[in-house]
Amino acid sequence: MTMSPKEIIARRVAKEVRPGSLVNLGIGLPTLVESYMPPGTTAFFLTENGLIGIGAPPPPGMENPDLVDAGDEYVTAVPGASSLDSTTTFSLIRGGHLDLTVLGGLQVDGRGRLANWMVPGKLVAGMGGAMDLVSGARRVIIAMIHTARGVAKIVEECTMPLTSVRPVNLVVTEMAVIEPTSEGLVLRERAPGVSVADVVGATAAKLIIPATVPEYALS
Amino acid sequence: MKTAQHLDKLVALIPDGATLMIGGFFGVGVPHRLIQGLASSGRKGLVIIANDTDYPARGVGKLIEAHAVKRLVASHIGANPETQRQMLAGELEVELAPQGTLAERIRAGASGLGGILTKTGLGTVIERDKLTVKVDGETWLLEKPLRADFALINAWQADYVGNLTYQLTAQNFNPVMAMAAATVIVEAAEIVPVGTIPPDSVRTPGTLVDYLLERPS
Numbered sequence: 022m023t024m025s026p027k028e029i030i031a032r033r034v035a036k037e038v039r040p041g042s043l044v045n046l047g048i049g050l051p052t053l054v055e056s057y058m059p060p061g062t063t064a065f066f067l068t069e070n071g072l073i074g075i076g077a078p079p080p081p082g083m084e085n086p087d088l089v090d091a092g093d094e095y096v097t098a099v100p101g102a103s104s105l106d107s108t109t110t111f112s113l114i115r116g117g118h119l120d121l122t123v124l125g126g127l128q129v130d131g132r133g134r135l136a137n138w139m140v141p142g143k144l145v146a147g148m149g150g151a152m153d154l155v156s157g158a159r160r161v162i163i164a165m166i167h168t169a170r171g172v173a174k175i176v177e178e179c180t181m182p183l184t185s186v187r188p189v190n191l192v193v194t195e196m197a198v199i200e201p202t203s204e205g206l207v208l209r210e211r212a213p214g215v216s217v218a219d220v221v222g223a224t225a226a227k228l229i230i231p232a233t234v235p236e237y238a239l240s
Numbered sequence: 241m242k243t244a245q246h247l248d249k250l251v252a253l254i255p256d257g258a259t260l261m262i263g264g265f266f267g268v269g270v271p272h273r274l275i276q277g278l279a280s281s282g283r284k285g286l287v288i289i290a291n292d293t294d295y296p297a298r299g300v301g302k303l304i305e306a307h308a309v310k311r312l313v314a315s316h317i318g319a320n321p322e323t324q325r326q327m328l329a330g331e332l333e334v335e336l337a338p339q340g341t342l343a344e345r346i347r348a349g350a351s352g353l354g355g356i357l358t359k360t361g362l363g364t365v366i367e368r369d370k371l372t373v374k375v376d377g378e379t380w381l382l383e384k385p386l387r388a389d390f391a392l393i394n395a396w397q398a399d400y401v402g403n404l405t406y407q408l409t410a411q412n413f414n415p416v417m418a419m420a421a422a423t424v425i426v427e428a429a430e431i432v433p434v435g436t437i438p439p440d441s442v443r444t445p446g447t448l449v450d451y452l453l454e455r456p457s
Contacts, residue, residue: 068409069339070265070268070409070412071409071411085408086268087268087269087396087408087409087410088408089266090409091265091266093319098408104406104407104408104409104411106406106414106415106416106443107265107291107339107343107411107413107416108344108346108347108415108416110340111339111343111344114340115340115358115359144318144321144324145317145327146316146317147292147314147315147317148316148336148338148339148366149292149315149316149338149339150315150339150340151338152340152360152366153341156358156359156361156362157340157360182364182365183363184364185359185360185362185363186362
């Protein structure tokens, strides 16, 4: 069975979701994480447009125009869901009530700081909720492809504007799991079939390599 | 009691150059009929405070397309190339604000507070030209309150006192914006008799609301 890089990342991140926790998944790759949660793991998913308890997309013809996620896609609300206005939603996000956010990344630097909202010289999209999420969530995991067209995204210093100066907690790519620490970036795990040298070769920041770097499991 | 008013009469209240808060999040919880009326009115020089400028021909995007806006405060403009074009051409001034900071600045304006202190944006380009404040040894970014001349609000139910309820993810910025403007104009999915909405279900008390938009004919 061959898995796409995105599936590998989503499956590995899914293992980080604690039962009963409140979790936010960013637009794009991070939304795949829910599909790979271990059976029986129940978490509540928060969308920053104001819902705790996002459910699966509705069947065609059963959409509610007032029930969407932050990516403007129709969703459902699970039993036990609650709806919130923007001030309450972001009080949860900034106030330490959100257990985990999983976001995409453009660059992560040697201190674990993220850039993910603006590419200088390109379209200016705006940061939406990203700055609040990274500054305020209890745990921040970056789910991203390791390189962009062969160019390293894990770098000594971000050349793109930072999202927050708060270091992220974990970076998960299709090649590796990297943990920013006060000593630097620690290579915790490597993907099946990927060597430590492969990871080092695709990374432009110094990595701390422990004596053993196990392969991560994807089941 | 408020009586429901015709769209043209409500749009006529809003002069060129007015500052408006507009509720909604990418087309959901947006007062679409009020925006359409305003976009068709030929108003110029508006200052718009909203989460986003939606897609080009939808929601707040219609006001951008009509060249009715001179200044915008928003958290996301990425889905609307026309906003980008006007910004780069110098036709539209854009202030990007983190979404939670935007909501809380409006709440400060709504609540008579002089500003808020947040970690969001510290050490990033958002900090530029802003004050930082040290409280008990910890550094915070000072963000100033926002208020508006008008708030255009989308609600689920309204009664003739002006009490409002909201539905699901259509709440978003609406309840807080309804508290932060001098004149509050509401477009509700339905207008119900007074007493129909139980007090515990009221999210915006009617005393805050000035005008209701009448049902489409």
